[in-house]
Amino acid sequence: MLDIKNIYKNFGDLHVLKGVSTHVEKGEVIVIIGVSGSGKSTLLRCMNLLEEPTFGEVWMEGKLMTPPDPYLHFDVIRASKTYQKLVESGLSDDEAIHKIKDEDLLKEKHPKTEGPAYAALLKKIYDENGIDINLGRQKMGMVFQNFNLFNNKTVLENITLAPIKIGKQRLKDAKKRGETPDKTPDDVVREANEKAMKLLTRIGLQDKANVYPSTLSGGQKQRVAIVRALAMEPDVMLFDEPTSALDPEMVGEVLDLIRDLVKDGMTSVIVTHEMGFAKEVADRVIFMHDGVIAEEGTPDEVFNHPKNPRCKEFLSKVLY
């Protein structure tokens, strides 16, 4: 479902991600662990494009979310002027391609400098596979360490804002295309409110529907945040250290909710320090170190039989 191809992320001179590839199948639960600065949050945020990868591609359900990365398409490299020059100077196809990739010779992926054929191919790839970033994000839910509930909206409004806005926009777009809409804007609002109340009831906070987030506890806020993401009916949920900012007594209620979601089959990628929880819910564990995936496997493999020395070191400090 979610394909991460060779992601590099640089912040100026700081190289945070140095070539990360993985993919997430439907129904899979991936847990990402590692020290601070290893790039785990950055990786997660690259998945829904909150961070734009410097190189690499993100594919969601077969659609390309990032701009096409020429380094991942050999036919595009072959169409470039730089390649032509190298081959003319005597390099073989293989050598030329490797030289270009290793030395980042396609000047910042600038279509104009590499020739019209190159530009045309890039455009073709995007036209055939690309998806509007907002549409892509609507299928992915994200939960933040600091909850990020909308302070100027009530709990209910937090949950219904996106479904209502986007639902109404869909109706408008359908009208523009000349289709007759199957519901009215009022229907959109009504349905959103009903669904939101159901979700709130599920987490036992239906009484808090009309209060403002500032009055809630941390655990309540995070559970509302999770439910807000669920309201858009995403296909995958991304959790960025969901319990790291909570007081210990509230961690449990949030983990319980996540556990429920996972049991219901929600595809999830979770960055966390809660190792017990990771062991429990993960289908696959990824250990990140220094911008690359250092160890990957089932919870049993990674926690009980780690191969990578860094991973061993990390686990020995964290598990006791």
Add this chain to the structure above:
Amino acid sequence: MTFLTNVANILAKYWQVFLIQGIGYTLLLSVIAVAGGAFFGSLLALAKRSKLKILKALAAILVEIVRGTPVLLQLYIGVFVFPMIIPKLSSLPYIYSVSIVLIINSSAYVSEIIRSGIEAVDVGQMEAARSLGLTHTTAMLSIILPQAVKNILPALGNEFIMVVKETSLASTFFVGELMTAYLKVKGYTYLTMECLAIVGVLYFALTYILSKILKAFERRMKAHA
């Protein structure tokens, strides 16, 4: 004691010039400047965030120049140079040119107030909104700007009080506000100190009352949130 007797005499004879005309015009100019400034300041703030590089640059230049030159200089330019560009201004009283300059001046400061008000909103709010699939514009209108307003309004109130004092410069062109009242009465009576004292007290009273009102507003807003 003669000082106080003089003050009393002046007030008895000229109270209308100070209290009605003086304060009246001061408030009028201030309201015009800040209301106009709020409107154009918003446009400037938008321009500074625009993707069109040339619009962004022009807005930035205007703001820098206006904030970096004395208001008196701007008033001179407004009164003497603007009519060359807008001929209609030469037939209108100076208060029009003065108002235009004050509006432009206020817009520059207001655009900065708006910018910092927006930037003070936690970046996580925008991230959460975009993660849900909302467009940048929708996020700005529904989430960011309403929260920014809570930051902006107090700063705007402060700007108003600053402008009240700035209007004193309009006296260069005898526009009628409080400092002009000072000039008029002093020009006739030659009692500089007494007139200054009266005007000083009035400015202080004005700004003091306004800051109290401002604080009351701020308290109301915090309670409402």
Add this chain to the structure above:
Amino acid sequence: MKKMSKILCMLLSVAMLLSLAACGSSANTAAKGEANLAAAYDKYLSGFSTNGTNGTLTVALSPDFAPMEFYDVAKSGDAAIVGFDVLLANYLAQELDMNLALKPMSFDACQAAVQTGNVDIAISGFSWTYERSQNYELSDWYVAGDNETEQSIICLKENEGKFTKPEDFVGAKIGYQGASLQQVLVEETFGEMDVDISNVFSDLGTAVEALKAKQIDFLAVAHGNGESIIASANDSIAFTGFDFEVDEIYKNNVCLLQKGNTELLEKVNAALAKALENDYYSGWYDACKVYAGVSTLDELGFDDEGNKITE
């Protein structure tokens, strides 16, 4: 939110009411017995017809300088600006068959206004100076009573009449308004002597305060201004008894026009010549002295209706 906007509306309406009152108000604070101060002046003023056909004469002046130009707050609008230079402006407009538009602004701004062509002419008690003659067209002289003819030095009451020769001022501090005729005179008279003449002031009012505070011992002023100052000072200030010797060239006032505007200059000079010939100036100046509270109608030969009594 509703309550807040209600208060906002209230405040806005108060501000608006005040400013409306300001625009339309005429401070009718003239006490009984003072109503006739303006009589002679108004008489002269009403004698001018300024509904010209030749366009509008824009005149810059700085109405903070009684009796040459100042505000009568009992009147409203442009009519509140009064003084000798205002009478002169009306007269010129009449002679040039033009309408009159008065543009009040600070003294410096007057010069800038003429320089940029923003106004046609500045009539604001300007004296002839070499620098001005280089940068502007200066009209012929007009005589502003004894305002510029006599230049004196004033002091605190205790020194009245005691200082009559230049040598008397050795060791003292003399103040004056910057860039004025008084500055030229002070520098010429005392420049070589052991007198402290470094005390420059941006305006006369500040200088008077410095005198009262004994920061300076003496203040050089035009005699007419000196009379105004003394009249308001409740007997604390007086003339020293010293008068400057004033070169003819400095004695009188001029109007400022934009450099190169010789066409208007000629017309203005023609009108001024006519006024000089018919001796309008002394009557105008006397009327203004009364208006500024320096003298009474009676003292200067006016009847109660403001008509000049001719013997």
